Amino acid sequence: MENNLINIFFVPEVSLAILAIACLMYGLFSKNNSFDKATNFATLSLFFLSFLVYFDFTTNFALFENFFSNTTFTKFFKILTLLGAAASLIISKNYFIDTKINRFEIPTLLLFSTLGMMLMISSKNLMMMYLAIELQSLSLYVVASIKRNSLESAESGVKYFILGALSSGILLYGFSLVYGFTGQTNFDGIYTSLSHLDKLPIGLVFGLVFILVGLAFKVSAVPFHMWTPDVYEGAPTSITAFFAIVPKLAAIALIFRFCLEPFNNFYFEWTQVIFFLSLASMFLGAVAAIAQKSIKRLLAYSSIGHVGYVLIALVAASDQGVRSASIYMFIYIIMNISVFAILLSLKKSDKYVEKIDELSGLSKTNPVVSVSLAIIMLSMAGIPPFIGFFGKFYVFIAAIESQQYILAVLGVLASVISAFYYLRIIKGMYFDEVIEGESFDFTINNQAKVILLILLFIITFFIFYPSLLVDIVSGISLI
Amino acid sequence: MTDIPLLSLTIFLPLLGAFVILLIKEDENSLNNIKYVALWTSVGVFLISLLIWLQFDNTKPGYQFEEKFRWFSDFNFYYHIGIDGISLFMVILSTFLTPLCILASWESIKKRVKEYMLAFLFLETVMIGMFASIDILLFYIFFEAVLIPMYLIIGIWGGDRRIYASFKFFLYTLLGSVLMLIAIVVIYQLTNSMSIEELQGNYFTTNVQLYLWLAFFASFAVKIPMWPFHTWLPDAHVEAPTAGSVILAGVLLKMGGYGFIRFSLGMLPEASEYFAPMVMTLSIIAIIYTSLVALAQTDIKKLIAYSSVAHMGLVTIGIFVVNSQGLEGAMVQMISHGVVSGALFLCVGVIYDRMHTRDINFYGGLVNRMPIYATVFMIFMLGSVGLPGTSGFVGEFLVIVGAFKYSSIVVIGAASGIVLSAVYMLYLYKRIIFGVIENEKLKEISDLNLREKSILIPLAIAVIVIGIFPNIFIDPMRLPIELIISNYEIANGK
Incomplete structure (x- = not known):
């Protein structure tokens, strides 16, 4: 390639790294509190990058060959990640300023974390995958405990760090087993070296399960979900918003790619694990949320439940599954951004609303806000005509297409249980x-x-023109 | 005239009205505007639906007023609506009851009038949309969307135990309908089609039919409701405001019967034949058991709610005997029950608005103070009992004729239900209306005012018209019903 040196800046990841460092430098060297400008800068960079990813100037760029996959699937998830990150920065700006945690480190760290997620989504190599996961996690550990003088925030950060480190260790151990048995770290390499096998050797089964456990931790699927409610509750709401919206996307994209690329031929092995994760997440997410009093904890369990639904699409292990998951994640972040946009702006007697009980009477004083929140809740519960229904519907289409009837039936039953706690908010x-x-x-x-x-x-109006999203997604495939 | 999409207009005009209401700022002066917008919108919708009836061609068995647009680009889901003789009267029932409900809530609803009217207009849209859908996914979306306004109506404007009742209603019916969602997806995977019209017939293997039938049964049996899935109904009815009960009894229960005819009989004939004895058994239990339960109630609304379950048992018998008398009887019974039970709930609402209690023992001797009320109440009560000349008679008679062709044991069950319905309804009437006024508080109770008359008299006329001229209702549905029966008989080798 001739213009390598100029082209390199148009690789979105490179460009994001540079912008993140620029943001850090600006924050370090400016005299006044630079939170405002740093946040604006970070938001603009994220929008800029989503354009960069969309127009994709670097289709055949050879720099990261074999470490990096660039497909319609990764593109879709990267754009969602970038836009989700930008949106979560915008909706939480006021909250940061209001609660006096307006430090320039926040946008900077979130930029770095987003960089890690983009690398995660694209990584095609075990080493790359690990480094990307660590980059995003380390930034998130810090932001979870950014409110230094708050006990809960510090606790949630430490909890997140310890459990995260544990899962990273398990993940790494899985990598080493896979490497040891195949001699490859590259997804393609692993796939080729496995292609002549009829059955996975026991060591590889262990490796696979360890890696899935590590990834399940990142997507917070049951039984590796324990950190989620605590971190969601302890972290400042604005950070919770980021947690709920963005890292899920990257982790889901990665778990899909990891299962369907190197281990595609052995779906019988990993679907058993994912089947359990999916089922357990849906039911625990539904049942445990019932008893919650705090909205943030409730949303944590709700996100666990949603992960369960996306994993149904993974168990389907088909192209339709990939498309359904893409639709589901798109819908998931839309609903989460909007619910957090409301939570981050809603105060009662000068305190941000965090308990469900505190919502009583909202419909009297702020009818528009409460209607919006009610619509979002019904949508999350998957009640038509709102958008959330279509997410679930697509997932079930994928499941039935792959003859996963049990999972589909149990999935809808769990959705009835979960409807209960969404209705509680409306109540x-x-x-x-x-x-x-x-x-x-x-x-x-x-x-x-x-x-x-x-x-x-x-x-609200997705139902009238669903083709808009469906058309985008119909072109998505892993390869 | 053919250029105007009349059916879409009936579906979406209420939404337009709701949008107008949304723009009105709620305060003391604008309350009446809100109510009038809601009323005139729903009256307009009713007139359009009458226009559809006028233009309806009785000689066609298939769908009319069809509209079809592509909806999803990746699957064969369409915005496909149309009506045939079976759905025509369901649509008209919905459009007929909604303005009356809005009128009935004119004074009894005092808080959040704006939201109330919005909920009712939204409810009207989804009810009509559901009956008019030809695409199954569209049907399902409307079918479930009904839960939202109804949940709010019970929960916000209901009685003391409204929260319990609204949650029970929502979750119970949701539990039934989600299984239908799976069945719908399976149907799509097997046939690549979502059209109720195309799928009428016998397109599935027997084994698949059995599973699909059970999934559909779960949702319709809860909705209609059949014993033992009826327990949400008394709670929902008792706690809902009057108009909510009217729509619940008048239209929402019919969604179950409509679904049985369209999906169970129309698409899964072999499974329907297989499960018919079970449905008969459950229906007979429902008729006898809930009639006896109704007899023991002290709450007027609860009594009528249980009587609904018994009447719906008659409907399911009529549907699953699958002959023209039975099906026509079931349809007429559904229309009649929609009018009669709606009217009975409105009658309860009238005295509830005055005395704020539904306890039967509180009342007695109302005929002395409220002669007009006693008269219309009697018409509805007799309609519910099934006296010849009222709407109830036609339906019950046809169902029993149909049931004779199926099995005389079923007839015994069904007929005993009719006797029992006479017992509890006449007993109720006696306790409330006849006698002398013993309760001091009733001495000042006033008779129907103009608004209440204008609600109840059209209903009374409807009861008698259906009873005397049932043919105007049966004629349009004759051919579609013949079509279903012939498909059914071919499928089961009769």
Whole structure:
């Protein structure tokens, strides 16, 4: 290639690394509090990068050959990740300033973490995969405990770190086993060296299971979910928003690619694991959320449940499964961004609303906000005509196509259980008697308002023109 | 005239009305505007649906007023609507009851009037949409979307135990309908089609039919409701505001019967034949058991709710005997029950608005103070019992004729239900209306006002018209029913 040196800056990952360092430098050397500008800078960079990924100037770029996959699937997930990160920065800006954790490190670290996620989505090599996961996790450990003087925040950071480190260790052990038995670290290499086998040797089975455990930890699938509710609850809500929206995308993309690329021929082995993870996540997510009083914990369990549904699409192990998962994740982040956009702007008696009970009477004072929240909740529960229904519907199409009837039936049953706790939020807003004398305060900055309105529009009116998303997704494939 | 998409108009006009209401700011002065917008919208929808009836061609067995647009680009899902003789009256029932409900809520709903009217108009859209859908996915979406407004109506404007009732209603019916979702996806995978019209016939192997039938049964049996899946109904009825009960009894229960005819009989004939004895058994149990339970109630609404379960048992018998008398009887019974039970709930609403209690023992001797009320109540009560000349008679008679062709044991069960319905309804009427006024508080109770008359009198007329001229209702549905029966008989080798 001739223009290597210029082209290199158009590789989105390189460009993001440079921008993240620039953000860090700016923060370090500016005299005043640079949170505001750093956040704007980070947001703009993320938007810029999503364009870069979309137009893809580097299709045949040879720099990372064999370490890096660049397909429609990775492109789709990268754009979602970038836009999700940008949106979560926008919606949480006010909250950061309001709770006085407006430090420039936050946007910087989130940029680095996003970089790690982009590498995760694309990684095609075990080494690359590990480094990418560590890059995103390390940044997230720090931001989880960014509120230094808060016990919960520190606790959640430490918890996240210890459990994360444990899972990384298991992951690494799995890698070493796979490497030891195949002599390859590259996905293609592993695939070729396995292609002449009829049955996985026991060592590779162990390796595979260890890796899946590590990845299950990252997507917070049951029984490796324990960190999620605590971290969601302890971290500042704005950070929780980021946790709920962005890292899930990268981890889901990675687990799909890892299962369907190197181990594609051995789906019988890994579907057993994923089958269990999916089922356990759906049911635990549904049942455990029922007893929660805190909205953040409830959303944590809800996200565990949603991961269960996406994993159904993985068990389907088909092209339709990949497409369904893409649709599901798209819908998932839309719903999560909008719900957090509301939570991050809603105050009651000068405190941000965190308990379900605190929502009582919201429909009286802020009818528009409560209608929006009700629509999002119904959508999350998968009730038509809202968008969440179509996510579940597509997942079930994939499952039935691959004859996974049991999973599909149990999946819909879990969705009924989970409907209960989404309805509880609506009940809190609409049915409960109002305690007089407490007033809500909904302050939201203009950019966040625009995002929220667009997303609500999509959630409500998706049914009238589903082809818009379906057409984008229909071109997606792993190869 | 043919250029105007009348059916889409009936579906989406309520949404338009809802949008207008959304723009009105709620305050003291605009309350009436909100109510009038809702009322006139629903009246307009009713008139359009009558127009559809006028233009309806009784000589065609298939769908009419069809509209079809591509909906999803990757699968064969269409926005495909149309009506035939079976859905025509379900649509008209919905459009007929909605304005009456809005009128009935005129004064009894005092809080959040705007949201209430929005919920009702949204409910009307999804009800009509559901009956008019030809695409199964579209049907399913409307079918489930009904839960949202109904949940809110029970939960916000309901009685003391409204939260319990609304959750029970929502989760119970959701549990039934999600299994249908799986069945729908399976159907699509097997046939690559989502059209109710194309799938009428016998397209699945017997084994698959049995599973699909059970999945559909789970959702329709909860909806209609059949014993022992009926327990959500008394709670929902008792706690819902009057208009909510009317729609619940009048239209939502019919969704189950409609589904049985379209899906179970139409698409899964072999499985229907296989499971028919089970349905008969459950229906007979429902008729006798819930009638006896109704007899023991002290809450008027609960009594009518249980009577609904018994009447729906008659409908399921009529459907699953699968002959023209039975099916026509079931359809007429559904229409009649929609009008009669709706009207009975409205009658309860009238005295509830005045006295704020539904306890039967509280009342007695109302005829002395409320002669007009006693008259219309009697018409509905007799309609519910099935006196000749009222709508109830036609349906019950046809169902029993149909059941004779199937088995005389079923007839005994069905007929005993009719006797029992006379017992509990007449007993109820006696306790509330007749006698002398003993309760001091009833001495000042006033008779129907103009608004209440304008609600109840059209319903009373409908009861008598259906009873005396059932043919205007049976004629349009004759051919579609023949079509279903002939498909069914071919499939089962009769």
